[in-house]
Amino acid sequence: MRTYRAAIVGCGPRGNSQAEACKAHPAVELVALCDLDEQRLRAAGERHGVRALYPDLETMLAQEQPDIVHIATRTDLHSELTLAVLRPGVNVVVEKPLALTLAGADRMVAAAEEAGVQLAVHHQWSLSPQQRKAKEMMAAGAIGELRAVQSSGKGYYGCYGLMNIGTHILDQICNFCGEPEWCFASVTVGERDMAPDDIVQMPHGMGLGAGERIFAHYAFPAGVYATSEYFPRDPIDVRAYGVDLIGTEGILSLRGAGQGVLYYYPDKVWAPQNADRWQPVHLSEEESTLYGHSFAALSDLWMVEEMVNCLCEGREHATSGRRGRVVLEMIMAVYESQRRGMRVKLPLAEREHPLQRWLEETGRRVPALEIVAYREWLPQVGKSK
């Protein structure tokens, strides 16, 4: 079996987790780490037993010649760093969400296509054993025909929930439904419609966002509809984080952090008086583990496995850059629909951020990117200006 040389850019929590996953894969060798922060870089080197440590990406690429680079930095840096890795023709796994704008996503997808390499977005939940099991059960007719998907975030403030968690949820919806044709959304703050003065820079470099409560409705081919809701909960509760697949004969529900639990409801109509009919779907050890690791313990390993399989088989990654761009279209379409007060067709013609356009059209200043933590940002957002 061929061994692939992997490197990590960004040694924060996500980079470290992906380093663990690379080390756990028999066809991957973790050869180098890169971080601007010397302390983090050294600590990650010690933790993973990696000696090749670089503060500079270009030097790492030139000296280590990796086959796969994982980019685990803040979202505002994804586009630029991905392009730098794609330039010499190296495969990329970039953290979610793919980019801050569709224009940025377009450049990333085009660069990967030109280089003829893989660009994957770290939407690992779409690769979970539970999602695979749900697909198998659907193919075997467990829920009849899929008619609707209902989903919600775990309770972050609306716009931040949409970009941070919605990216995973919408990717899973695409996994089951394909690419949406249109979006109709409502974005509100308290009891009123969101307005341009509500537009802010979101925490952790996630770009422009607006709205406390977001309700999005998407139409897919074959008459399947999906809804996705993001509003603040106190406290945040992962039980709310889920995707329900509603069919003509039953329901499958992916729940919990990372959608790591699957439930089945074997009836045409869900009614609270029949709550005892919900059954957890148990997966065998073989179905739920990879190289001795459970998905709950090391979900990132499933991303590494998918990349290795794609490189061996010469096929596109299941959570590819192209799919990550569809997901970003679904996020941007929410704001475009709110701005225009109507359904919007996908893909969007406008590639810059719809909220930036809204600000510019109404003569407002675009707030500068500002890196704050969610906890510090939350008390300030949504206050009337």
Ligand SMILES: NC(=O)c1ccc[n+]([C@@H]2O[C@H](COP(=O)([O-])OP(=O)(O)OC[C@H]3O[C@@H](n4cnc5c(N)ncnc54)[C@H](O)[C@@H]3O)[C@@H](O)[C@H]2O)c1
């Ligand atoms: N897939 C998931 O389930 C999941 C979960 C949480 C976060 N994320 C995503 O992961 C990403 C990173 O999250 P995190 O919490 O680890 O971030 P973090 O900010 O804690 O760590 C990022 C690291 O990148 C380094 N860095 C920044 N610019 C660099 C550069 N040019 N070259 C080298 N290193 C550089 C920083 O110094 C920092 O150590 C975000 O995009 C976030 O949305 C994904």
